[in-house]
Amino acid sequence: xxxxxxxxxxxxxxxxxxxxxxxxxxxxxxxxxxxxxxxxxxxxxxxxxxxxxxxxxxxxxxxxxxxxxxxxxxxxxxxxxxxxxxxxxxxxxxxxxxxxxxxxxxxxxxxxxxxxxxxxxxxxxxxxxxxxxxxxxxxxxxxxxxxxxxxxxxxxxxxxxxxxxxxxxxxxxxxxxxxxxxxxxxxxxxxxxxxxxxxxxxxxxxxxxxxxxxxxxxxxxxxx
Numbered sequence: 001x002x003x004x005x006x007x008x009x010x011x012x013x014x015x016x017x018x019x020x021x022x023x024x025x026x027x028x029x030x031x032x033x034x035x036x037x038x039x040x041x042x043x044x045x046x047x048x049x050x051x052x053x054x055x056x057x058x059x060x061x062x063x064x065x066x067x068x069x070x071x072x073x074x075x076x077x078x079x080x081x082x083x084x085x086x087x088x089x090x091x092x093x094x095x096x097x098x099x100x101x102x103x104x105x106x107x108x109x110x111x112x113x114x115x116x117x118x119x120x121x122x123x124x125x126x127x128x129x130x131x132x133x134x135x136x137x138x139x140x141x142x143x144x145x146x147x148x149x150x151x152x153x154x155x156x157x158x159x160x161x162x163x164x165x166x167x168x169x170x171x172x173x174x175x176x177x178x179x180x181x182x183x184x185x186x187x188x189x190x191x192x193x194x195x196x197x198x199x200x201x202x203x204x205x206x207x208x209x210x211x212x213x214x215x216x217x218x219x220x221x222x223x224x
Contacts, residue, residue, distance in 0.1 A: 030124030032092050034148040038116030042075050046152055050092055054084040056193075058155045078159045082193040084151065095144050096122045103129035108137040118145040150189030153182055158194030165200065165207070172201070172211045180214055183221060191222035198222065 033049045046060035062077045096102060101122040112135045119132040120141070136142040157179040164171045182188035191198070201207060201215035 032096055033121040035119040036116055048148055050089055052089060052093060054086045054089040056082045056084050058082055075156050076159055076163055082155060084190050084193055088190055095140050101127055101129040102131045104131060106131035106133035106136045106141050108135050110135060147189055150187060153188040154190055154193050157188060158197050161197050169207050173208055176211055176214045180218060191218055195222055
């Protein structure tokens with residue numbers, strides 16, 4: 001499910017979702033949503049909505065435990081439209097169709113470590129469906145969940161970079177280095193979702209040269 005980002009596409013997005021609405025929302029066009037919850041993480045709860053073409057919306061609040069690492073920035077609340085690649089979006093909807101639009105049991109019920117509850121939902125002219133899981137035996141469903149976690153990691157890191165640029169520019173080096181490592185390992189995916197902050201860092205002569213260099217390299221990955 002790891003995909004590179006393509007050019008930005010303009011499309012309408014679902015930006016008015018709030019917690020608990022996933023069972024009743026009526027999408028104007030097909031939409032895939034994932035709601036994630038893990039009390040041990042920060043943010044502990046987020047919602048990602050994706051539409052064909054890659055238009056998407058991400059929502060989270062400043063929830064979860066305080067960072068234990070000294071000087072580590074707590075993730076701010078996020079509520080924004082983002083753009084994912086059309087290729088990535090197409091793979092998401094293809095997987096949804098191949099799995100009865102999530103009208104199936106996704107949970108493996110195996111005794112594995114708790115990774116967070118992922119609720120996948122589909123709404124569209126073909127119908128609607130939803131399933132939740134911590135870990136799935138189905139490789140495609142598990143990979144889909146992992147890819148959504150990768151998108152969330154990218155968006156969350158982007159929000160941290162924005163906060164640091166405003167309040168603590170010297171902290172950017174450590175944060176963008178962590179993002180680069182996450183992107184290389186696949187833990188952060190769809191870097192095009194944070195293209196605006198990367199472009200700001202590249203152009204901002206007030207930040208360290210190494211930060212601008214790393215931002216430029218991440219932009220190249222997002223555009224490849």
